[in-house]
Amino acid sequence: MEQKEKELQLQTRAYTVEEIATILHIGRSSAYTLVKKGCFKSVRIGTAIPISRKSFDEWLDQFDL
Template identity: 60%
Template sequence: MSTSQEKKLPSNRTYTVDDIAAILGIAKSTAYRLVNSGEFKTIRIGYAIRISRKSFEDWLAMEEPEEETE
């Protein structure tokens, strides 16, 4: 893809279930259970599921343990 075409593409505001599985290092079936748990906002387009990037990243930030400081 040329540079001019890349500039026209919008940045993704959503993740797929495969993206979530890869980010968390979990199985796709586990990612589907997590997505269906209601922990973050999802959008269904037919059979496709898209996860709000902001909602997921906010959830992930809450789930990360606080780093210890000395």
């Protein structure tokens, strides 16, 4: 990954569903289920579903992992 891509990734305010799945070590369909349940803030933009990084991090922090 190039330096610019790494910097952009650090600055982004949203995760993708695939990133959520990777972070949680779950499958994509399970990650989509969490999005559909409204566990964290997300918005559909065309086919993309960006997930609020802040909302996801707060949701994950409640589990004391």
